[in-house]
Amino acid sequence: MTIRVSQISKRFGAFLAVDAVDLQVRSGELLALLGPSGSGKTTLLRILGGLERADTGSITFFGEEALGLTPRDRQVGFVFQHYSLFRHMTVHDNVAFGLSVRPRKDRLSRAAISERVMALLDLVQLAPLADRYPSQLSGGQRQRVALARALAIEPKVLLLDEPFGALDAKVRKELRRWLRRLHDEMHITSVFVTHDQEEALELADRVVVMNSGRVEQVGTPAEVYDHPASPFVYDFLGNVNRFTCTVADGLATLLGLGLTLPAAGVGPGPAVAFIRPHDVELIRLDGPAATDGAPPLPRARVRHIHSVGPTARVDLDLDGHPLEAVMDQDRLRALDLRRGDWCRVRLARPRLFGTGETAVIQE
Amino acid sequence: MFITKAARPSPAARPVLRDPAWLRWTLVALALGFLTLFVVLPLLTVFVEALRRGFGPYFVALAEPDALAAIRLTLLVAGIAVPVNLVFGVIAAWAVTKFEFFGKSFLVTLIDLPFSVSPVISGMVYILLFGLHGWFGPWLRAHDLQIVFAVPGLVLATVFVTFPFVARELIPLMQSQGTEEEEAAASLGAGGWQIFWFVTLPNIRWALLYGVLLCNARAMGEFGAVSVVSGHVRGLTNTMPLHVEILYNEYNFVAAFAVASLLALLALVTLAAKSVLEWRWGEDVSGPGR
Numbered sequence: 001m002t003i004r005v006s007q008i009s010k011r012f013g014a015f016l017a018v019d020a021v022d023l024q025v026r027s028g029e030l031l032a033l034l035g036p037s038g039s040g041k042t043t044l045l046r047i048l049g050g051l052e053r054a055d056t057g058s059i060t061f062f063g064e065e066a067l068g069l070t071p072r073d074r075q076v077g078f079v080f081q082h083y084s085l086f087r088h089m090t091v092h093d094n095v096a097f098g099l100s101v102r103p104r105k106d107r108l109s110r111a112a113i114s115e116r117v118m119a120l121l122d123l124v125q126l127a128p129l130a131d132r133y134p135s136q137l138s139g140g141q142r143q144r145v146a147l148a149r150a151l152a153i154e155p156k157v158l159l160l161d162e163p164f165g166a167l168d169a170k171v172r173k174e175l176r177r178w179l180r181r182l183h184d185e186m187h188i189t190s191v192f193v194t195h196d197q198e199e200a201l202e203l204a205d206r207v208v209v210m211n212s213g214r215v216e217q218v219g220t221p222a223e224v225y226d227h228p229a230s231p232f233v234y235d236f237l238g239n240v241n242r243f244t245c246t247v248a249d250g251l252a253t254l255l256g257l258g259l260t261l262p263a264a265g266v267g268p269g270p271a272v273a274f275i276r277p278h279d280v281e282l283i284r285l286d287g288p289a290a291t292d293g294a295p296p297l298p299r300a301r302v303r304h305i306h307s308v309g310p311t312a313r314v315d316l317d318l319d320g321h322p323l324e325a326v327m328d329q330d331r332l333r334a335l336d337l338r339r340g341d342w343c344r345v346r347l348a349r350p351r352l353f354g355t356g357e358t359a360v361i362q363e
Numbered sequence: 364m365f366i367t368k369a370a371r372p373s374p375a376a377r378p379v380l381r382d383p384a385w386l387r388w389t390l391v392a393l394a395l396g397f398l399t400l401f402v403v404l405p406l407l408t409v410f411v412e413a414l415r416r417g418f419g420p421y422f423v424a425l426a427e428p429d430a431l432a433a434i435r436l437t438l439l440v441a442g443i444a445v446p447v448n449l450v451f452g453v454i455a456a457w458a459v460t461k462f463e464f465f466g467k468s469f470l471v472t473l474i475d476l477p478f479s480v481s482p483v484i485s486g487m488v489y490i491l492l493f494g495l496h497g498w499f500g501p502w503l504r505a506h507d508l509q510i511v512f513a514v515p516g517l518v519l520a521t522v523f524v525t526f527p528f529v530a531r532e533l534i535p536l537m538q539s540q541g542t543e544e545e546e547a548a549a550s551l552g553a554g555g556w557q558i559f560w561f562v563t564l565p566n567i568r569w570a571l572l573y574g575v576l577l578c579n580a581r582a583m584g585e586f587g588a589v590s591v592v593s594g595h596v597r598g599l600t601n602t603m604p605l606h607v608e609i610l611y612n613e614y615n616f617v618a619a620f621a622v623a624s625l626l627a628l629l630a631l632v633t634l635a636a637k638s639v640l641e642w643r644w645g646e647d648v649s650g651p652g653r
Contacts, residue, residue: 072552077485084543098551101561153551316573 001049002157002189002193003066008057010043017043020057022233025157028187030180032204034194036236040213041193042081042161048191049078049159061157074157077150081162083142091129091145092117097145098153099336106263120148140171147179151188157294160192164199176203197237201225209233231353234274241323243273252352257319259298259320259347266352274351280325281336281346282314297344302337318345408628413620424618425625432598433606433622439514440589440602441582442644448578452529453571457563459530460537461545477523484522484620486591489516512594517602521590531566532574540566580633584626590616611638 010018014055017026019042026239033041046052048059050071066074070180076118085094095117110114121127124144131162134142136194143163150158163179164172180203183190200207209224217229220283228234235242245252245261252263252273261273283297300316300323307313312332316356318324323345424430458464459471475486482541491497493510503510544566548558564571586604593600601609603622610619614618 045524049550049551071550076550078547078550080543080547081545084547086544086547086562095555097548097561101548101551101553101557149547330513 002062003191004060004245004363005048006058008044008047008054008059010040010047010052010054013165013284016213018047018054021210021213021215023208023215025189025191026206028182028189029205030203030239031191032194032207033210034197034200034207034236035189035210036195038212039210041195041208041210042128045159045161045191045193049076049103050074051078053132075155077152077153078145078147078164079150079154079158079160079163081165083134083146083147083166085142085149086135090131090133091121091126091137094134094145095120095149095152097149115146115200117152120152124148133136134194138171138173139167139356141173143167158187158188158190159347160190162193162195162244164196165194179203201237209236228274228351231272231274231355234351234353239277239324239326241275241277241347243275243321245271245273247271247352247354252350254321257321261347261350261352263352266354271352271354274348275347277313277324277326279348279350280323281348282316282325282327282337282347283344284335285344287344297346299342300345302341302343305332305337305339307332316343316345387462395433406627409539409620409623412616413624415620417618419622420617421621424615424621429598429601430606430618430622433601433603434625436514436517436599436601437583440517440521441579443518444525444582445579446520447518447577448526448529448582449571449575451526452533452574453567454531454577455530456537456567457559459534461542471534474527474534476527477525478527482524482587483591484583485588488523489519489592493519511592512596512600514600516592517589517600520592521555521582522602524585524588525581528578528581529571529574532570532577536567537563569640573637574603576633576636576640583629 003023003127005021005023005025008018008021021040023044033045035041042050050066050069057067060076061069061313071078075154086097089097092114094252096113098131099113099116102108107113118127118130121130124147126144129137129141134145137145143166146162147160164175167175176199192203196293201224204221205225206218207221208218210234217224217233219227219300225231225237230235234240243254243257245254245263246269247253247263247266248268250263251260252266252271253260254273263271269294285299298318300318300324302314303317303322304315305312306315307329311326312329314325314327314332316325325345335343404593420598425434455470455474459467490511491518492499493503494500495504497511510519545560548562553561572638584604585602586608587603590605590608593602595601595605595609597606597609603626607619607623607626609638610616610622
């Protein structure tokens with residue numbers, strides 16, 4: 001175990017940014033801290049990096065208490081969201097900074113530093129730009145310089161704050177894959193913060209979903225996506241249809257719709273049901289209205305069809321309630337639906353969460 | 364405020380913003396006329412009066428012992444006050460922009476105080492504190508220390524009056540630059556001094572130089588506060604502006620304007636240096652987005 005975080009809390013004035021968080025970072029893994037803005041993920045990362053002081057709790061790095069250590073002694077590399085390159089230094093000098101500010105006795109010779117810097121710039125494919133200034137680089141190039149600069153001090157842990165947040169979509173995707181390859185080659189324990197669930201699910205070995213300063217769930221991308229531990233995680237990871245309902249006798253009745261869904265494992269009382277858009281199956285009106293003995297499938301009206309790319313999205317009106325369905329283009333073609341048409345819907349694999357007396361999620 | 368740059372007219376002004384020709388010309392003529400009358404003419408007068416009898420008497424007036432003493436004293440006072448304000452201005456700007464603490468906005472207001480208070484009062488304060496009948500007067504006298512009517516008083520009054528220049532120049536720039544680069548440096552293992560030398564200082568150097576220039580111009584030209592604490596002892600506690608006044612009151616116009624022309628030259632050199640700085644490093648001097 002590389003980093004062990006226990007009961008870390010941080011308060012800014014009246015705002016509790018990080019609320020008694022426990023977390024373990026495994027050696028060599030790429031871990032994502034995922035959450036909406038204000039969920040405390042960046043604050044937690046900054047506490048890990050020694051840039052912010054925790055109010056309570058403890059952190060160990062490789063079994064050693066780290067809260068009292070300076071960033072230098074923690075041996076972490078930090079990559080900032082807005083790069084934070086030194087604007088008056090060339091790319092070369094930016095990357096060399098961490099090596100040149102070392103105490104004289106630990107410092108490499110000028111030539112050795114330069115050699116190491118050029119090797120790193122080769123790694124991030126920026127060697128030809130060594131003499132440029134940050135203002136002469138594109139966003140993606142700046143981010144790579146920031147990464148090379150953080151790697152120059154040979155950190156044991158790499159921390160990245162929204163590393164792709166300020167880049168446009170195409171560059172972001174490229175850089176994401178490149179970072180994954182780099183991590184697979186170097187195996188440096190890395191923690192990155194993101195609010196983009198797609199980014200977290202694609203890039204990370206494990207994902208930590210955070211909300212209001214707390215950890216909601218920790219798991220592999222498949223675990224958190226397929227088995228969300230809480231309504232928040234379900235809602236945050238990917239598009240979802242949400243219905244408030246009441247559970248009684250193992251059946252959930254969707255409010256205002258008169259529809260029922262099986263509700264195994266959820267106690268009676270108010271609850272919320274989630275259905276992923278790709279679990280909403282559309283059936284033509286001339287198809288079977290029900291499958292042997294089950295109540296007839298509800299009817300919905302097509303409000304809009306977005307069919308760009310390999311999948312198509314259909315917005316439906318289910319008795320006044322919006323419903324989103326996603327399917328591949330072939331399926332949509334087979335259905336031959338137009339805007340305003342009626343069809344039947346089957347809500348497969350619903351996921352229910354009891355909300356108890358006090359509703360956790362408000363509409 | 365006088366430190367901010369005048370907004371440049373946008374090259375592609377929309378027709379909506381284009382005023383009729385007669386209005387534009389009237390406004391330009393008014394502005395130029397006003398400037399000529401109130402700035403250019405007086406400045407010209409200084410040089411014309413100083414050289415009224417030719418270069419000979421001009422240089423004689425400047426080489427006179429009292430004039431030389433005044434020049435030396437002015438250089439000495441500015442030579443102490445400017446470095447002091449350089450250091451404290453940087454410290455104040457650093458404290459205000461890099462830390463959060465109780466009473467911060469009060470401190471920012473306080474930095475502006477010397478701008479808003481009359482220079483005479485700035486001088487009076489030191490008389491009340493360190494004068495013979497002031498708070499510390501008896502103690503100073505007992506220890507044979509003289510502050511007012513001596514060089515220390517001149518330095519104190521000048522430091523007070525010129526304190527805001529460096530700090531006011533740095534605060535907006537450092538605010539806009541934020542603390543991210545400093546954090547990056549800290550995360551790379553740099554210590555406090557290294558962060559200041561290698562990251563903060565290079566980022567503010569041109570604004571700092573600009574602030575020092577303005578501070579120096581004011582330090583050498585200050586009249587009011589210095590006048591109160593000087594005591595006007597010729598050859599001893601007279602700075603250049605005070606010397607100009609004495610000469611003028613003695614109807615020694617050529618000498619008065621000769622010394623005055625040096626101050627005017629200083630102002631022109633400062634303006635030129637300021638323009639060069641703004642032209643060459645405009646972004647760095649005034650910060651992005653200004």
